[in-house]
Amino acid sequence: MSTAQSQSSGERIYDPVAGRVRGFGTTVFAEFTALANAVGAVNLGQGFPNFAAPDFVKDAACAAIAADLNQYARSAGHPRLVQALAQVYSPLFDRPLDPLREIVVTVGATEGIFAAVQALVDPGDEVILIEPFYDSYPAAVTMAGGAPVYVPLRAPAGSRHAGDWTLDLAELTAAITPRTKLLIINTPSNPLGKVYTRAELEAIAAIVHRHNLTVLSDEVYEWMVYPPAEHVRIATLPGMWERTVTLGSAGKTFSVTGWKIGWAIAPPTLAHAILMAHQWIPFAVSTPMQEAVAVALEESDARGYFSWLSRMYRAKRDHLLVVLDDVGLTPMTPDGSYFIIVDTAALDAPVAPGERRDIAICRWLTKEIGVAAIPPSPFYSEPHQYLTDNLARFTFCKTDKMLEEAARRLKKIKTR
Ligand SMILES: Cc1ncc(COP(=O)(O)O)c(C=O)c1O
Known part of the structure; x- marks a missing residue:
C-alpha cells in the first residue's frame, strides 16, 4: 500500500471520562482562537472574514x-x-x-x-x-x-x-x-x-x-x-x-x-x-x-460580484505574501482560497520535548509575536504529521486594518 495509511473504523464509542466520542476532540481552530483571545493576538488563524458582508x-x-x-x-x-x-x-x-x-x-x-x-x-x-x-x-x-x-x-x-x-x-x-x-x-x-x-x-x-x-x-x-x-x-x-x-x-x-x-x-x-x-x-x-x-x-x-471577490482577495493575498516573506516566514503562494502556508524552518522558537513543532511554533507566534496562525498537523493523518513540522497556516480573509496590525507585530520576528 506504499505510504498511504488506512485507519480502522471502530472509534465511535462515547467516553464518559473524557466527555466526548473517542477520536473527536476539540478542534485546533477552537484551541487557537481561545488562545488568541486570551493573549490579545491578531487572529490570522481561523478562516472567517471579519469584514462586513455586502x-x-x-x-x-x-x-x-x-x-x-x-x-x-x-x-x-x-x-x-x-x-x-x-x-x-x-x-x-x-x-x-x-x-x-x-x-x-x-x-x-x-x-x-x-x-x-x-x-x-x-x-x-x-x-x-x-x-x-x-x-x-x-x-x-x-x-x-x-x-x-x-x-x-x-x-x-x-x-x-x-x-x-x-x-x-x-x-x-x-x-x-x-x-x-x-x-x-x-x-x-x-x-x-x-x-x-x-x-x-x-x-x-x-x-x-x-x-x-x-x-x-x-x-x-x-x-x-x-x-x-x-x-x-x-x-x-x-x-x-x-x-x-x-x-x-x-x-x-x-x-x-x-x-x-x-x-x-x-x-x-x-x-x-x-x-x-x-x-x-x-x-x-x-x-x-x-x-x-x-x-x-x-x-x-x-x-460583477464574483470577479470583485477574487480581485479583493488577491490584493490581500499579495499584501500578506510580502509581509510574510519580509520576516522570513517563507510563504508558498496560493492560487486560490484565502490561506497561505508558510515554511517556518528559519524560526528558532522553543519546542518542548515530545511537542509537535508546528503546534509549538504557532503557540509561540500567538503568545510572543501576537499573531495567531494554525498548525497544519491536524490536516494530516498521524503517520504523516511529521510533514508539517515546519509549516504554519495564515489566513488573509481579514480587514486591511487587521492585516496591517498583524504586519506590524510580525516585524518583531526580525528584531528580537
Ligand atoms: C475545504 C472546506 N470545506 C468546507 C468548509 C465548510 O464550509 P461551510 O462553512 O459552508 O460549512 C470549509 C470551511 O472552512 C472548508 O475550508
Missing part, C-alpha cells in the same frame, strides 16, 4: 425576515434558491441543471460533506483523503463506519508555490483497494491554496474511472481563484458528471460563514441519496437565509 446580501436577509418566511423549508432546498443555483451553475457545468432533482441545499458545506458521506459510504468502505485535508472529512468518514485512507500531496524541497504540491498517481493507485468507494478532493484547497489544474484532474478522473469510484469535490473556495490559475470543476470532465458530487458554500461566497448555507450538486441518483441522509440530519435549512442567498445569487452576475 449590503445587497444583508438587505436580502432583512427583506426575507420582513416577509415572514418563517416556516420549514422544502427539505431539498427552498425553491427560489435551487432555481438561482441552477441559473448560476448550469453554464459553469455546461449542462442544464434540474433545480428540483440535482441540487440539495445543506447546512453549510459541512453538512454537505457529512450527508454525502453518510449517503455514499457503508461500514467498512474505504475513502481516499488527500493530505492536507479539511478536518471534517475523516470525522464524517469515521462516523459513517468507513475507513479513511490517506494519500499526501508532495512538494519538492524549497517549494515556494502551492501548485508545486502534487499527487503521486502511483501512490494514489496503490492506495485503492476493492473496498474503496469514494475519493474526496478539495479545489481550491484548504489549507494549501492549491488549485488543481485541468491536467491533474484529468489524471485523477482516469483513475476514478478505472476503479469505478465516486468523487466528492469540495469547491467552497471556487470564487477565490487568482489568475492565471483557473477553477476547473471535475464534474465537467468527460464521464465525470455521473460520478461526482460538487459542494459549494454561501458562507465563503458571500462572507457570511455564520449563515451556514451550502449546496450539493449531483446527478439525480446521487442527489437523491444525499437528500435521504439530509432529511434525517437537519431535515431542512433556514428558510429566510435561503431566500437571502437566492436573491444574492440572482444579483451577483449583474453586480
Whole structure:
C-alpha cells in the first residue's frame, strides 16, 4: 500500500471520562482562537472574514425576515434558491441543471460533506483523503463506519508555490483497494491554496474511472481563484458528471460563514441519496437565509460580484505574501482560497520535548509575536504529521486594518 495509511473504523464509542466520542476532540481552530483571545493576538488563524458582508446580501436577509418566511423549508432546498443555483451553475457545468432533482441545499458545506458521506459510504468502505485535508472529512468518514485512507500531496524541497504540491498517481493507485468507494478532493484547497489544474484532474478522473469510484469535490473556495490559475470543476470532465458530487458554500461566497448555507450538486441518483441522509440530519435549512442567498445569487452576475471577490482577495493575498516573506516566514503562494502556508524552518522558537513543532511554533507566534496562525498537523493523518513540522497556516480573509496590525507585530520576528 506504499505510504498511504488506512485507519480502522471502530472509534465511535462515547467516553464518559473524557466527555466526548473517542477520536473527536476539540478542534485546533477552537484551541487557537481561545488562545488568541486570551493573549490579545491578531487572529490570522481561523478562516472567517471579519469584514462586513455586502449590503445587497444583508438587505436580502432583512427583506426575507420582513416577509415572514418563517416556516420549514422544502427539505431539498427552498425553491427560489435551487432555481438561482441552477441559473448560476448550469453554464459553469455546461449542462442544464434540474433545480428540483440535482441540487440539495445543506447546512453549510459541512453538512454537505457529512450527508454525502453518510449517503455514499457503508461500514467498512474505504475513502481516499488527500493530505492536507479539511478536518471534517475523516470525522464524517469515521462516523459513517468507513475507513479513511490517506494519500499526501508532495512538494519538492524549497517549494515556494502551492501548485508545486502534487499527487503521486502511483501512490494514489496503490492506495485503492476493492473496498474503496469514494475519493474526496478539495479545489481550491484548504489549507494549501492549491488549485488543481485541468491536467491533474484529468489524471485523477482516469483513475476514478478505472476503479469505478465516486468523487466528492469540495469547491467552497471556487470564487477565490487568482489568475492565471483557473477553477476547473471535475464534474465537467468527460464521464465525470455521473460520478461526482460538487459542494459549494454561501458562507465563503458571500462572507457570511455564520449563515451556514451550502449546496450539493449531483446527478439525480446521487442527489437523491444525499437528500435521504439530509432529511434525517437537519431535515431542512433556514428558510429566510435561503431566500437571502437566492436573491444574492440572482444579483451577483449583474453586480460583477464574483470577479470583485477574487480581485479583493488577491490584493490581500499579495499584501500578506510580502509581509510574510519580509520576516522570513517563507510563504508558498496560493492560487486560490484565502490561506497561505508558510515554511517556518528559519524560526528558532522553543519546542518542548515530545511537542509537535508546528503546534509549538504557532503557540509561540500567538503568545510572543501576537499573531495567531494554525498548525497544519491536524490536516494530516498521524503517520504523516511529521510533514508539517515546519509549516504554519495564515489566513488573509481579514480587514486591511487587521492585516496591517498583524504586519506590524510580525516585524518583531526580525528584531528580537
Ligand atoms: C475545504 C472546506 N470545506 C468546507 C468548509 C465548510 O464550509 P461551510 O462553512 O459552508 O460549512 C470549509 C470551511 O472552512 C472548508 O475550508
